[in-house]
Amino acid sequence: MKDNKNSYKLQVKNINVYYGHNKVLKNVSMHIEANTVTAFIGPSGCGKSTYLRLFNRMNDYIGNFRKEGDVFIDGRNIYDKKIEVEELRKTVGMVFQKPNPFPKTIYENIAYGLRIQGINKKNLLDEVVEHSLKQAVLWDEVKDELKKSALELSGGQQQRLCIARALAVEPSVILMDEPASALDPISTSKIEELIFELKKNYTILIVTHNMHQAGRVSDKTGFFYLGELIEFGDTKELFTNPSNERTENYITGRFG
Amino acid sequence: MNNALKNRLIDRVFKYFAILSTLFGLVMLFIFLIDILNQGLSRIDWSFITSLPSRFPGKSGILTALTGTIWVFLLTTIISVPIGVAAGIYLEEYGKKSRMANILEINISNLAGVPSIIYGILGLEIFVRIMDLGASLLAGSLTLALLILPIIIVATREAVRAVPKTIKEASYALGATKWQTIWRQVLPVSSGNIITGIILALSRAIGETAPLIVIGALAYVPFVARTPMDEFTVLPIQIFNWISRPQKGFIINAASAIIILLAFVFIMNGIAVYIRYRTQKKIKW
Structure with missing residues (x-):
């Protein structure tokens, strides 16, 4: 959360990503301001999920992953050798495509991020669990059954639990990889309202297949196609007056 | 006959075949149990369990064999479980997927099928002779641990x-290290299947005779083993020895010892099932 307008929250400089010989991202650069929602759209296989996972280095686990270029968060190069990837992930939370709560209680799901940091004080955990669940607008629904298995919740509740779980470690950036694609319309709109709320305190990057969703929740939108960032700009501008023909074709549904 | 009718017939035939197959196994087990209980149950009393071996069947007991089996069970567990589980986790979570890893994986699976007497020869050479442990409990347990390691490794990997x-x-994504993820997420979820694999492996170890005979475990041990370096015998060897005697009394002793061995295995399995139940209850699927 930087107030300094001159320095961007996130900066990507000339990123190229390869899986083996396959080049999946081609010379992508981008600046993202703090406390904004940025959506990445594009057809399947365009590299947008890979791009999202650059920010918390989740691609590192893929065997033949290789990248050129740099990613900066708050001015720090997150691929620097001095950066501990576990520390990085405490500042960059992630919500996945399918809700993936741990097979533990609701309470333990939220507390997990703190427990792995060695924080086990009960009253502190209680406080964080309540605060995180309130932020994710789930508290009122689950406050009496925190000892229940997280997997007994509905899909939409599970996804909000996953958001609360990510918030509990107090990140400043949240990555969302198609967070509503497995949910029904009502749950989806709840997630979207939540994103709008969270924007006040967090910088949010969201990958989505749903262009209406991108239009509703985001300030900026980037359109990816075959590994290239074709167009990046204000969401309203990009949807009403795209400067690139391929962007226009995609958002009007002519392909993708 | 039309096709639907034919399919339904095949369906029914297969069903009865499956029922018959299941019954075959159950009936054989039942006959065996009845026979053994019939022969051996009357011989079992406190003195049978607490007596040393003797040349008179009526005075003979299984004290040395039973304590030997308990020793072997404990030592084999202590040696094989940590190594087997750790190796399984390494191969699955840390080891790089390479050609070497593939060859290793196939070989470990093959090792699980190697006849146990081969392990006996290996144990005789390495533990008894090179490491100079003699025909001790430790040498026997190390040999059995080698024997069941592949089973535990494969079960852990699959789990x-x-x-x-x-x-x-x-x-x-929450900042957990690999170890934290394994310890707090992977192991709790997979422990049920790992424990099942360990039960199967240890049950096999407890029933083994051949490798222990090869390393020099004796049938007649007139004292109770007190340290892992003592000579020993185990229930299967005692049973084998008694069955090969001509006197009727020893045959009855063998049947009684079989009942004790079965009870031991059942109790150990029961404890393991209970542990599995307890760990699974913490997992909130």
């Missing part, structure tokens, strides 16, 4: 592999 990738990703 760990079955843990959903999404759970591991969620853990990493």
